[in-house]
Amino acid sequence: MLDIKYIRENLETVEARLKTRGEGVSLAPFRELDGRRRELLQQSESLKAMRNKASEEIARLKDKSQAEELKTKMREVSQQIKGIDEELKVVEEELQTFLLTVPNTPNPATPVGKSEADNPVVRTWGDRPSFSFQPKPHWEIGEELGILDFERGAKLTGARFTLYRGLGARLERALINFMLDLHTGEHNYIEMLPPFMVNRESMTGTGQLPKFEEDLFHLEGVDFFLIPTAEVPVTNIHRGEILKGSDLPINYVAYTPCFRKEAGSYGKDTRGLIRQHQFNKVELVKFADPATSYDELEKLLANAEEVLRRLGISYRVVELCTGDIGFSAAKTYDIEVWLPGQECYREISSCSCFEDFQARRAGIRFRPEEKAKPEFVHTLNGSGLAVGRTVVAVLENYQQADGSVLIPEALRPYMGGVERIG
RNA sequence: GGAGAGAUGGCCGAGUAGGUCGAAGGCGCUCGCCUGCUAAGCGAGUAUACUGGGUAAACCGGUAUCAAGGGUUCGAAUCCCUUUCUCUCCGCCA
Numbered sequence: 001m002l003d004i005k006y007i008r009e010n011l012e013t014v015e016a017r018l019k020t021r022g023e024g025v026s027l028a029p030f031r032e033l034d035g036r037r038r039e040l041l042q043q044s045e046s047l048k049a050m051r052n053k054a055s056e057e058i059a060r061l062k063d064k065s066q067a068e069e070l071k072t073k074m075r076e077v078s079q080q081i082k083g084i085d086e087e088l089k090v091v092e093e094e095l096q097t098f099l100l101t102v103p104n105t106p107n108p109a110t111p112v113g114k115s116e117a118d119n120p121v122v123r124t125w126g127d128r129p130s131f132s133f134q135p136k137p138h139w140e141i142g143e144e145l146g147i148l149d150f151e152r153g154a155k156l157t158g159a160r161f162t163l164y165r166g167l168g169a170r171l172e173r174a175l176i177n178f179m180l181d182l183h184t185g186e187h188n189y190i191e192m193l194p195p196f197m198v199n200r201e202s203m204t205g206t207g208q209l210p211k212f213e214e215d216l217f218h219l220e221g222v223d224f225f226l227i228p229t230a231e232v233p234v235t236n237i238h239r240g241e242i243l244k245g246s247d248l249p250i251n252y253v254a255y256t257p258c259f260r261k262e263a264g265s266y267g268k269d270t271r272g273l274i275r276q277h278q279f280n281k282v283e284l285v286k287f288a289d290p291a292t293s294y295d296e297l298e299k300l301l302a303n304a305e306e307v308l309r310r311l312g313i314s315y316r317v318v319e320l321c322t323g324d325i326g327f328s329a330a331k332t333y334d335i336e337v338w339l340p341g342q343e344c345y346r347e348i349s350s351c352s353c354f355e356d357f358q359a360r361r362a363g364i365r366f367r368p369e370e371k372a373k374p375e376f377v378h379t380l381n382g383s384g385l386a387v388g389r390t391v392v393a394v395l396e397n398y399q400q401a402d403g404s405v406l407i408p409e410a411l412r413p414y415m416g417g418v419e420r421i422g
Numbered sequence: 423g424g425a426g427a428g429a430u431g432g433c434c435g436a437g438u439a440g441g442u443c444g445a446a447g448g449c450g451c452u453c454g455c456c457u458g459c460u461a462a463g464c465g466a467g468u469a470u471a472c473u474g475g476g477u478a479a480a481c482c483g484g485u486a487u488c489a490a491g492g493g494u495u496c497g498a499a500u501c502c503c504u505u506u507c508u509c510u511c512c513g514c515c516a
Binding site for chain 1: 432441442451452453467468469470472473474478483484485486495496497
């Protein structure tokens with residue numbers, strides 16, 4: 001959520017920056033609702049001030065008849081207040097609802113563009129493997145090795161659900177542990193294991209609600225949602241809190257499954273593990289001082305990249321342009337791995353700085369100094385990495401002519417010493 | 423699922439025959455004093471949001487907040503209702 005006062009004072013600037021996202025965002029409703037709200041607020045508050053004075057007076061009065069007179073008057077005032085407050089409540093709800101649907105303003109440094117095609121490549125790393133044969137896509141590799149069972153996954157649940165078997169399941173688990181160990185042991189993150197379902201407040205805090213409810217799995221009987229990413233529970237850990245400035249930055253890493261409806265992606269990536277309703281992810285989350293949040297973003301990105309470097313898998317980093325950036329983000333880098341079986345780069349991580357957009361929604365603040373006024377923190381997060389897609393990358397990049405798959409060196413301790421599948 | 427208890431400021435904890443309670447007291451913290459150092463001691467200060475004025479600062483005024491929402495009342499932390507959460511006992515259960 002954007003700062004009301006900031007919008008009020010910089011309406012044109014804010015609107016212009018939002019326009020670079022390409023959406024038809026208009027702040028016209030804001031001007032009217034905000035003005036009306038302040039008008040009603042002032043009416044209500046001055047009447048309340050009057051009533052408070054009168055109430056004190058009544059308490060002090062010895063003369064009963066005088067008190068009666070005042071009471072009668074105040075009875076009327078209270079009725080007036082009630083009327084104004086009812087209207088005020090409606091206006092405030094409308095204003096709030098409106099503001100919650102306005103996306104974040106992209107950071108001025110974010111490149112302006114319309115779509116994915118306009119995302120500049122920041123760097124590429126590693127050599128793409130060369131093959132003496134035609135490399136296969138991971139779904140073929142996985143099925144032939146008997147480690148990925150798409151048919152039975154679909155039988156159990158439906159499309160976009162997969163059953164892992166044997167060393168396939170082991171590989172997924174190995175990657176999760178490898179990533180968690182790396183980030184906790186070498187990158188200074190604290191491991192968290194949060195609930196996999198959260199309430200409406202948490203979803204609103206990070207920006208999934210109210211706008212994107214159709215992408216979420218909602219439970220029947222209770223108002224809970226399955227998390228689409230660990231970003232939601234982990235960022236909300238400090239919802240409504242005031243943190244100590246000296247504790248920042250706070251770094252958390254969490255493994256969770258993620259559940260997404262993938263509404264609107266019918267027919268896209270229907271084969272393989274790329275787009276599932278349920279997938280595993282190791283997520284990095286930071287709470288940072290606004291002064292250093294963009295340094296932290298670079299670190300977070302480097303921490304995520306390190307996973308692929310250790311695995312020896314080629315990738316590139318792109319910076320998302322204003323037209324491609326997410327609703328809550330001010331700046332985002334995507335890491336894309338090279339998939340030889342499909343001859344393309346695919347997103348495997350998305351690292352973003354949200355500035356104070358989520359912090360304002362979720363009420364996450366800090367005191368820069370002991371006695372200082374609380375300010376909103378900056379929140380950041382990024383995948384470190386999407387586990388299913390990492391399995392894809394390993395299978396496709398390490399496939400051999402005989403159909404087997406080599407296990408990257410760094411992963412072998414996590415595979416019980418297994419060096420090769422098949 | 424059944425029965426009961428509770429939810430107050432950073433923390434602990436008073437306050438229930440409704441009024442001057444944003445809220446005693448303690449701890450913690452900040453500043454000053456004292457002290458050879460530390461500890462102890464003494465004094466002062468120590469919530470947040472919105473809003474009006476003011477030079478977007480300092481500052482001054484108003485309103486709200488004692489889990490959340492509603493009700494009674496001139497007036498509610500205190501009374502009534504609903505919801506949420508926590509704890510105890512029973513049942514069920516990985």
